[in-house]
Amino acid sequence: MKFRAVWTGVEEALQNIARVPVVARQAAPSALSGAATAVAVAARSIAPEESGDLRDGIEVHEAANGAEVESTEPHSIHVEYGTTEQAAQPFLRPAMDRMGKPALAAAAKRVKQAVGA
Numbered sequence: 001m002k003f004r005a006v007w008t009g010v011e012e013a014l015q016n017i018a019r020v021p022v023v024a025r026q027a028a029p030s031a032l033s034g035a036a037t038a039v040a041v042a043a044r045s046i047a048p049e050e051s052g053d054l055r056d057g058i059e060v061h062e063a064a065n066g067a068e069v070e071s072t073e074p075h076s077i078h079v080e081y082g083t084t085e086q087a088a089q090p091f092l093r094p095a096m097d098r099m100g101k102p103a104l105a106a107a108a109k110r111v112k113q114a115v116g117a
Helices: 010-046 076-081 092-115
Strands: 058-063 066-071
Touching (some): 010 058, 066 092
8 A cells, every 4th residue: 555645736836835934124114114103193292382383303214124213303302311410201111111012012013014925
């Protein structure tokens, strides 16, 4: 008695496996930009609003390995950390603390969906 097992679709499966890193790399920037945008929205809602410049200066930029949230207003560091004459009114760190994990989880989900996982 002989036993023979035949697998069909192996080539197709190997091609799909080989394309996973490519698809993931293509999907990651957009997914991470979405995560950074969620943090930026939270930071804008927390930022002190004297003139609106601080809130309006919160931007999202694509970076080499992801995305970053930046406050371009020159005095933002003094607001975030305080000075000897002004108490800190943090807005970026609390936004990251609040939205960082959920936003990264959503980004990971988007990448997984892109690769079909």
